[in-house]
Amino acid sequence: MTTLINKVDFADKMPNGFKKILEILFDLQQKEGYHLNSTEIEALSKLNSIKSLQPIINKILKP
Incomplete structure (x- = not known):
């Protein structure tokens, strides 16, 4: 999970199925x-600026 979250590149557009991967992470x-881990938290915090991902990222980061 750490590698996947850290390596995602949104230069052009969000990769297909990325939101679903975050939903699976929340389910886990x-x-x-x-x-x-701290690396995943940092990477998700950066991705939180993407409007369509905010709801699931906020659920994941909620303590």
């Missing part, structure tokens, strides 16, 4: 107790 957090 809720059901399996997955904890984000």
Whole structure:
């Protein structure tokens, strides 16, 4: 997950299915107790400026 979140490049447009990947990450957090590391938190915070991703990223980053 860390590599995927850190390597995503939105130079032209968001990769297909990226929002779904974030939804799966949220599901892992809720059901399996997955904890984000500091690198993932930093990368998601940067992506939070993208309007369509804000709702799911806010859920993921919520303590």
